Amino acid sequence: EVVMTQSPATLSVSPGETATLSCRASQSVSWSLGRNLAWYQQKPGQAPRLLIYGASTRVTGIPARFSGSGSGTEFTLTITSLQSEDFAVYYCLQYNNWPPWTFGQGTKVEIK
Amino acid sequence: QVQLVESGGGVVQPERSLRLSCAGSGFTFSDYVMHWVRQAPGKGLEWVAFISYDVSNTNYADSVRGRFTISRDNSKSTLFLQLDRLRADDTATYFCARGPYRDMFGYMDVWGKGTTVTVPS
Numbered sequence: 594e595v596v597m598t599q600s601p602a603t604l605s606v607s608p609g610e611t612a613t614l615s616c617r618a619s620q621s622v623s624w625s626l627g628r629n630l631a632w633y634q635q636k637p638g639q640a641p642r643l644l645i646y647g648a649s650t651r652v653t654g655i656p657a658r659f660s661g662s663g664s665g666t667e668f669t670l671t672i673t674s675l676q677s678e679d680f681a682v683y684y685c686l687q688y689n690n691w692p693p694w695t696f697g698q699g700t701k702v703e704i705k
Numbered sequence: 706q707v708q709l710v711e712s713g714g715g716v717v718q719p720e721r722s723l724r725l726s727c728a729g730s731g732f733t734f735s736d737y738v739m740h741w742v743r744q745a746p747g748k749g750l751e752w753v754a755f756i757s758y759d760v761s762n763t764n765y766a767d768s769v770r771g772r773f774t775i776s777r778d779n780s781k782s783t784l785f786l787q788l789d790r791l792r793a794d795d796t797a798t799y800f801c802a803r804g805p806y807r808d809m810f811g812y813m814d815v816w817g818k819g820t821t822v823t824v825p826s
Binding site: 629631633635639640641642643646652684686688691692693694695696697698699 | 814
């Protein structure tokens with residue numbers, strides 16, 4: 594099983610600033626045809642929403658202030674110019690080695 | 706629009722059973738892999754089970770294997786999860802989520818709002 598570890602658990606950021614979230618896999622989740630890592634946003638009482646797949650491809654309609662990067666075992670989600678609606682919990686998901694599909698434990702982005 | 710709507714949650718005593726449903730609409734349900742993912746109160750996301758678009762493949766998390774059964778009725782665009790021998794640690798919101806088109810390999814792109822299962826300890 595691929596273990597996904599996200600850091601930090603909580604990130605306190607002021608509106609307008611940049612948040613950098615990390616996701617580390619216990620083994621590579623990339624191969625020659627792709628980087629198999631997705632990012633989700635979840636707000637209280639809501640379902641997760643897909644933001645990014647393939648480590649860096651934004652879903653249609655997701656603002657450009659969200660960007661993903663990384664490969665192998667180290668991945669980053671960067672949110673620039675944080676807006677009020679961006680304060681939420683963010684999860685990474687690996688879909689390279691399954692089953693099981695495995696999520697990180699989440700990073701909560703809170704208002705500083 | 707593409708939509709998934711879960712139902713069937715509730716309060717159920719330990720060792721009893723429950724059946725969850727997930728109705729899909731706005732897409733050709735029979736062409737997509739489907740998953741169940743759960744979230745215990747205040748906790749993160751845990752993948753529970755998946756079923757291929759053609760019902761030829763299923764798989765389960767170790768924590769539920771042998772107790773939960775995933776199935777689907779493509780004629781009714783509905784996904785199911787049969788929960789047997791429930792335990793207190795099965796208490797969670799259960800989300801259904803759409804996987805890739807005709808391929809087990811991929812991420813979940815559309816999620817329902819979830820249905821809550823509570824198993825008192």
